[in-house]
Amino acid sequence: MATEIENAGSGPGSSITAAEPIWDRPHRPAWMRLLNGVGGGLRRVGVLRPRLDPELLLAAAQRRAGLADWGDDGFQDGLRALVEAFETQGNTHTFGRLFFREYCVAALTNRLRIQEDLNRHPEILDTPIRRPLFITGLPRSGTTFLHRLMCEDPGGRPLLFWETLAPSPSPRYETRLTDPRIRLARKQVGILNALAPRIRAAHLFDADSPEECNNLFAHGFIAGINGFLFDVPQYVEWMNDQNLLEPYRYLRRQLQLLSWRWPGDPWLLKAPAHLYGLDALLAVFPDACIVQIHRDPLQVLPSLCSLASAVRGISSDQVDLRRLGAEFTEAMARGTEHAIDARASADPARFFDVAYPSLLADPVGTVHAVRHHFGYAYDDELEARMRRWLAENPQHKHGVHRYSLEQFGLDSEVVNRRFARYREWTTQRGF
Template identity: 25%
Template sequence: MWRLFLESQWRLARLGWRAFRPPADGMGRRSLRRGLIMLGVVPGLFAVNLYHWLGLALDEVFFRGYRKVEVRRPLFVVGVPRSGTTFLHGVLAADERTTTFSTWECFFALSVTWRKLWRAVGRIDGVLGRPLGRGADWLARQLAGGFEDTHPVRLDQPEEDFFCLLPPMTCFVLVVLFPDSPDLWRMARLDSEADAGFRRRQIDYYHRAVQRHLFVHGADRRFLSKNASFAGLVGSLSERFPDGRFIVCLREPERALSSQLSTLSDSLRFFGSDADPDRFNRYFVDLFAYYFRNLFDQAERLPDNRIALLNNGEIRAHLAEAVDTTLSRLEIEPADSFAERLQSLAGESRQHRSPHRHQLSDNGLDPEWLADRFADILARHDFGHDRFASHD
């Protein structure tokens, strides 16, 4: 733990240095505006980082029993970004036999210590009519900004657990703030990371985070993870959790990539991380290609009862059948009450229309070049196939 803490402080110091003095050929702008923004962001990250590490350290004193928690048959929802992972995660979280990170836990209570403290505060706040809760929800919506249409943020809703990687400073979402960080880009490809020590320490930390979560919410429940950036970690996760199950959400590479870049564009401009947008886009093209290949490779390597592929169209049009079939294949039995909830969500899914509009030309990407770049991926999988369409 101490080594990871020291590494995180060194990593954060390097990120701060690069934020104020970005490389001349980097993706972060050398501008007064970015410098002023980083004057608030970097000290804030240091404060949040120390807050989390203090809680984790207190766990080792007061709640060390979390280390004895056995993580049984966790379920991981992975896939390339913008492929339906958020929606499917919300659906599966409706099963009362599962437990997953909520937004407030990701940001404020990664440790057992802070979780118990804030839950006590929450009970008092509830008695008073939730003034703190309403204020925190409002603040979360303001901070979400342009993400609200594509990834709504509510403190009590299920959230991506890559935010639990904030203490070691390997949370990939930080690439929007620090696009020139090698550590963040290498984290996205952890399965191929040559430094075995770096890979082991990240997985060790994540394992402890899951144990802490189950220590609070109940070791008898199934842990549910959703993380698009874990598409590059499936191999490492499958080894650490040998009875873990994986649902892989898939979408046509060009559509998923276009949606992701469109989602990130406003944040990149706001933080001054858009000095070289073409280079950033190429990085993401390469990353998406790696994600797809790694997911397909892992699907071929793992037994059928450990991993299942789902096309985005199948999730949206035939949610109930797709989920039932997938859970059966993975030998997961949800609570009896889940069936009724699933049917209700299936109706909502068929009626849903995303307000998010995007196209490849918005990001200067040539469709023919992309088709060639993803040719081997398109040859390995039929993204338009719907196995459940004939069952209507």
Template identity: 30%
Template sequence: MTDKIRIDDLAKPRLTPAQEAAIAYGESRTVHLTVDAVLGAATQASGLDDFGPDDFRERLELWLSEMGKDDERTGLGRVSMFDDCVRHAVNRLRIHELLRRHPEIRDVPIERPVIVVGLPRSGTTHLVNLIAADERFRSMPLWEAREPVPDSRETTPPGGADPRWSRGNRAWNALQSTLPLMASMHPMSPDHVHEELELELPDFSSYQIEWAARCPGWRDYYLSHDQTPHYAYMRTVLQILQWQRPRERWVLKSPQHLEQLGPLLATFPDATVVVTHRDPVSVIQSTATMMTYSARLHYRHTRPEWYLEYWTDRIRRLLESAVRDRDRLPANRTVDVYFHEFMADQFGTVERIYSAAGLEFTAEARAQVAAYRDAHPRGKDGQVVYDLRHDFGVTPREVRSPFGFYLDMFPVREEVQ
């Protein structure tokens, strides 16, 4: 039986000793949220200094300035942002250096990928991990997403773990120590298949930062700029990964693609697109709860009402864009997946996707997918109980009311009453 988990301290967290220690550590460190400080630290850490085209500096400056001006951000929140930006900048240096030494990488084909596109918290992660269990597919585990190009100064001992995997595992263990309930909401183990959106971060774009910070200024900037160049950058990093470890086809996924179908299809014109659908209320209550829970480390006040308002608006924007651009999707290579049907028949859902992708669902592939499904039942790490009324002071009907345009178009089952 799945353990039910009730988070009853979202508004006024009761900090664990590990959380108190993490916050104290953040207060003990001083970081300067400036472009020069980040790039200087990246140069020192990598031994490289050529970042390539410098248009990224404007975007990095916006990230850092919005965090620096936020008095609610804790010391740990500032340190986390600084360290993440340094990691992205180091990745940018290594990517640029590798491409300089091996320009042939830009000719590596990325053909007929299967791309899962759907709301966050709508089953996209489980679905992409199911498909990725088929070893013919090339997917991207989190450890590789965090550091797509290895440090040329490091070596992997015979039979040992890649140093990048080891760093990813330490990060996962630290997260479980400070935010133990994240495993029940969004597993981040190093081998977990991750979003290719991570590969836009060395170019300092994407909506990913919205999951790490309160940054409406960045949201407005991002939405007002054409993302096609950043999708092209991401594709180039995929070429690097394909060059390093080839497979027959890629399986990718990201909710951001819902509002970027134009750039997505310009970048991957021969893709099979899998669109997941779920009751927006389920998505919003899950997202707002997870974000409020994690805010106890990075913000002085968790402000559940802020996350509910922000992510209700954000999910609406994603869906409005998806509905607006629906006719861009290739009819013969688009598969709609409804959450309730997926949960009832995971195997049948995967079969439909393979059919649309023109890929044989072989006996070996069936066994690999089934093995993953059986080893990862829903609620394996416990199931969080979500309560809009108690935790956020609203009813499901109120949250659902702005989404008639979407619910009238797609037969999504209401999950929350």
């Protein structure tokens, strides 16, 4: 076997043994190759690379925002863990370091601005969040598809991509179509597609479309998205030991800020990363309604790894596809096990399970079943909007996303053994 995952449990004793690397060839625009060439030359003659000291990142955000009140400073542990893990890998180029620096400074700047809003308008924290809907499941299992269908609800409150990039100031319903942040988000989408063209066929980012909660968690630096975007295995291990209650409390505060002047009922949210925090999610949102989608891990993993390799290639000089496959096999198996454990002590009425093949076969019927289960309204207008969206967004509209287990050194028998507990759990429930 090309890759063997030993000690399949999710505890500290688990380990991954890999054979020879399988190197990816990340996309490199000409200007990036030139920048990296110049940066590499300067480094060889002793000129320092862009510095990533946490204190410098904090200071840069304060200068950009013109603010200094962080609220509590617990997030700084996550910032330091992320920076240390990024530096430890040592496989980034000049642009990659600049990209990572901007990612951190932007998140810190948002945090300062959010805190300023909460300081000036403490009544924001009285904004109700009633029966929010959370969609989760393994990545690449149809969570985006179902989420965007659910967001056709004219009375619901979707989380839009441009809002996640800049939640402050609190958006207004009246200017939701003309907010200047939409234009800035479109520019960022264009840059992302230029840096990693393969992403577009796998996951369409659109400035004014519904998007995952990931960027909101990133403002607190305890965020699974960081382990997806960057090659930071040390940070991922650190994340496994973190209590997620505070990240979910901070998510709630951000949702209150976003709905303060733009209400909707219910919030329509989604992120595969919620698998790791269902217990914390329900502690903070006790009336939450949670949809979990189930898809065969043998189909999920190569698709996920293909997307991750494209994203990590933005900042990394070396993307080992074999190590990526082993890393995500372990991480995703842990996610399913976290969810199984959390659901064992949770109210079953808070959950609705969806099989991926059923979702594809009857997406409108799936939405109807979800809304009926949780008591959300369903009418002819919603159905007509969903059918129009389906007609305008056929599968593979933006290209075919091609991948295979072999690309990432994955063996189906090994993967099935690592997901044995999840397979047994889903089989018992008829998925």
